[in-house]
Amino acid sequence: MVSVLRVLFATLMTIGLPAIASAQQTGPETAEPAVEAPAPLPVIRQILVEGNQRVEVDTVLSYLVIQPGQVADERLTNLSIHTLLATGLFSDAQIEHRGEIVLVRVMENPIINRVVLEGNQAIDDDKITDEIQAQPRAIFTLARAQSDVQRIIEVYRRSGRFAATVTPKIIEQPQNRVDLVFEISEGPVTGVRRINFIGNESFSDNRLRRELVTRESRWWRFYGSNDNYDPDRLEYDRELLRQFYQNRGYANFRVLSAVAELTPDQDSFYITITIDEGEVYNFGTVTVSTEIQDLNEDYLVALLPVREGDIFRGELIEQSIDSLTFAAGVAGYAFVNVRPVTQRDRETRTVEVEFVIDEGPRVYIERIDIAGNTRTLDRIVRRELDIVEGDAFNQVLVDRSRNNIRRLGFFEEVELEETPGSAPDRARVRVQVTEQPTGELAFGAGFSSTDSFLVDLSISERNLRGRGQFLRFRVSVSGTRETIDVRFTEPRFLDRNLAAGFDVFRVNSDFLSEASFQTASTGGSLRLGFPVTAQANLQLRYTLRNDDVQVYSTASQALRDQAGSRVTSVLGYTLNWSRLDDPIEPHNGFRFQFSQDFAGFGGDVRYVQTEFSGSYFKGLFGDVVASFNMNSGFILPWSGDSVRINDRFFKGGSSFRGFEVAGVGPRVVTRDDTTGELVRRDALGGRLYAIGSLEVNFPLGLPEQYGVRGSVFTEFGTLGLLDEGDQIDEVTGQLFTVDDLALRASAGVSIFWDSPFGPVRFDFAQAFMREDYDKAEFFRFSTRTGF
Known part of the structure; x- marks a missing residue:
């Protein structure tokens, strides 16, 4: 206790002694003049703002660190000035203390009235404005303008113009607005004079150059830009070389360096790529x-x-x-x-x-967001998903959902992206789509060696009112057929996975020059489709039509017996099965279709018709795809009936390239009594056909934006199998052409062009296996446009 008191006493003495000393020194005998204390800082009572034109006073005050009721502090004042300038709204800011009043003077940055590009001819305005930050009604700052200058220069560097210069200019306008002008001097295109390789022993320089995207500048490469030097493209070329070598066994391959040297005239680059091939593994x-x-x-x-x-x-x-x-x-x-x-x-x-x-850890779908569907309703996209909120995340189902949405044909691009959710075991799926025109004004035309011309005009909407409904009105006119039909399909009938629809049609077929008959068919059909498995669906249909057949008097007795009007009542189905990797542009997989129609449930005609079609796709390399297609059909009469000519199969044109429409199969043949030459007369069609094709589709080497591809193909098949009574004229006893199901074959090339006015297709085909009585066709084209 005593020790504690001693400590307290010592402390008090220590504190008190200076005070006593101070008191003694200020006594009357030793007093000195006292130092005057600094005046207290004023308390801010009001803040006034001057110089603002567009920015509200409250907005300026919200950026200040000093506030009414605070003591005027120089440090807080300086911090407030820096805060105002950091907003980018003001080019200058000053704060003045007038006692209890603070005056804030600001000078606002001007507003951009418009952005003008001058001197750019090689690059469109849109490509530049998409890169820069400056936009009309945005705030102008010198730093942003200089940043945009660098962005424009980078755009030109990517296009191969390394000598491009950009000078920004400001034209002042009333109301503190400015026109921002970028004066562009594009300079010449900097090409690639030569690409050299060092270290390659297994492959020549020319072979390796073919694997690169970058090309050497040549006069004929005026249509593309790959012969312009681009450092980003050169980095991609390094990766392409690595893939090329590693896919040929060189597991230790390395690109040691890729150097681009500008020529003294600054016109082009020399590119030198040094590699280490390694050994084959x-x-x-x-x-x-x-x-x-x-x-x-x-x-x-x-x-x-x-x-x-x-x-x-x-x-x-x-x-x-x-x-x-x-x-x-x-x-x-x-x-x-x-x-x-x-x-x-x-x-x-x-x-x-x-x-x-x-x-890995299980992740559950917390939410599914759909973006980009400016026209299509959300539920139309959502019902194609195989995933729902609460499901465990499954990449297989996500990929399948993407294909389902692409299969709709409503969107140009479809991407499904996984993003983190609110918890580690939660994820969000974002469905990003890009709408494309679903209405189509289609125009088709065909031309044959015998002046057979086809015009096909249709107006269709695949996404009616954004609800996924299909509606088409079609008019087709040719030398042999006139068609008017209306088709409507509701893909989710009664909100179930049922596709229901109807068709109404009127078809006038004129085969007088080919087969001495013409028909007028009027009727309609009802359709109902539903999925059987994830990759297969079944469609049921019922068709009722009236066929009025008119036959030339010079036709055979068998055909003349078929003249008149008959009602056909048909019940049928179609099974579709697809395992394609992409429903729009398949590279691998197959699709299969099998259909049957049963006529005789009422009406005057009785037959069973069976058709099959299948396709197999195989990606060979790059963007080259091979395909095999097979189509066949057979029609069998029952209950003593015969197959009428309007129900038989006629092939040619687009269904068998290299031959005219109805140019293949049995035909009435006579010989000229004078010259002895073969005279081809009426086509008779057939009850059986089988046509296959082999085709290789590939890019033509033009830039992708031109949308030009080509293919080489060969087609082969047969058509025939008539009843004996249909082959011999009962009156004259004349024998029609021999119906031996002879093999026909053709080969040719096709060119596909996504032109500005719609896709165009050109077919050039030569029939190299044919019968004397067949009719060949060398050239055919078609086109359509969308809206």
Whole structure:
């Protein structure tokens, strides 16, 4: 206790002594003049704002750090000035203290009245304005203008113009507005004079140049820009070289450097690419390991496109990852991570690959957002999704949903993107679509060697009122047929997964010059379709029509017996099955269609008609796609009836390139008594046909924006199989052409062009296997436009 008192006493003495000393020094005998204390800072009572024209006073006050009721502090004043200038609204700001009043003077930055580009001829205004920040009614600052100058120069550098210069100018306008003018001197195009390679031993320079996007400048490459130097494109070329070598076994390939040197005349670049090829490797042991019990490792290895002993190809590893991810998704494990672990053996020059499959954490879909559908209703897009909120995220279902939406044909682009949700196990799916014209004004025309001309005009809307409904009105006129029809389809009848619709038609067919008959068909049909599986659907239909057949008096007795009016009542179905990787532009997969029609449920005609069509697509390399197509049909009468000529199959034109419409198959043939030449008369059609084609579709090397592609094809098939009574004229006993189902074949090329006024197709075909009585056609074209 005593020690504590001592400590307190010492403390008090320490504190008190200076005070006592101070008091003694200020006594009457030793007093000195006192130092005057600084005057207290005034308290801000009011803040006034001057110089603002567009910006409200309250907005200016909101940016200030000093406020009424605070003591005027120089540090806070300076901070307020910096805050005002940092907003970008003002070019100058000053704050003056007048006692209890603070005066804030500001000078607003001008507003951009308009942005003008001068001197740009090689690049459109839109491409430049999309890159720069300056826009009408935006705030002008010198820093932003200089930033836009650099952006414009970068646009020109990407187009190969490295000498381009940009000078910004300001034209003052009333009301503190300015016109911002960018004066552009484009300069010459900086091309690529030469591309050289160093270190390549297995492939020549010319072979490697073909793998690059960058091209050497040549006079004939005026249509593209790939012969202009672009550093970003050169980086992409490095990756293309890596893929090229690694897909040919060079597992250790490296691009050591890629140097571009500007020529002294600053007209073009020399590009030198130094590479290290390395050695050729083969695949060694390929295994799959996983701790997921439901996945059989041996089964997964069998699914891989990689085999031990094959030449190493980097793309096969990527394909293997996709195959394993898909297989795990089908098995119910959508959240897997496939890691390829490679080990190179330099002595044996093999690459051992182990695919490790780990089950990732489950993620659930919290929300699905749909964006970009300015016309199509949300529910039209949403009903095509195979995923809903609350489901576990499944990449397989996401990819399938994307194809479902693309299959609608309403959108130019469809992207499904996963973004993080409100929790680690939550995700949002954003469906981003870009609308495209769904209304179509279609015009088609065809021309044959016998002056047969076709005009096809139709107005259709595939997305009526944004509800996904289809409506078409079509008028088709040719030398042989006049058609008027109306078609309507509701894809989700009664809000169920049922596609219902109807057709009303009037068709006048004039085959007097080909087969000595003409028909007038009037009727309608009802349709109902529904999915059978995820990749297959079934369509049911009922058609009722009246056919009025008129026959030339010079026709055979068999045809004259078919003249008159008859009612046909047909009940049919069509099964569609598709496993295409892309419903619009397939590269791999197949599609299959099988249909049958049964006539005789009422009416005057009885037959069973069966048709089949199938296509198989296989991507060869790059954007080159091969396809095989097969179409066949057979019609069988029943209950003692015969197949009338208007129900038979007639092929040619677009259905068998190289031959005219109805140019293939049985035909009435006579010989001129004077010259002995063969005279081709009426086509008779047939009850059986089978037509196949092989086609390779490829780009023509033009820039993608031109939309020009080509294909080479060959088509082969037969048509015939008439009843004996239809082959012999009962009155004259004349024998028609021999109906032996002879094989026909043709070959040719096609050119597809997405022209500014719509897609155009040109077909050039030569029939090299044909009968003397067939009619060939060398050229055919068609076009249409959309709205």
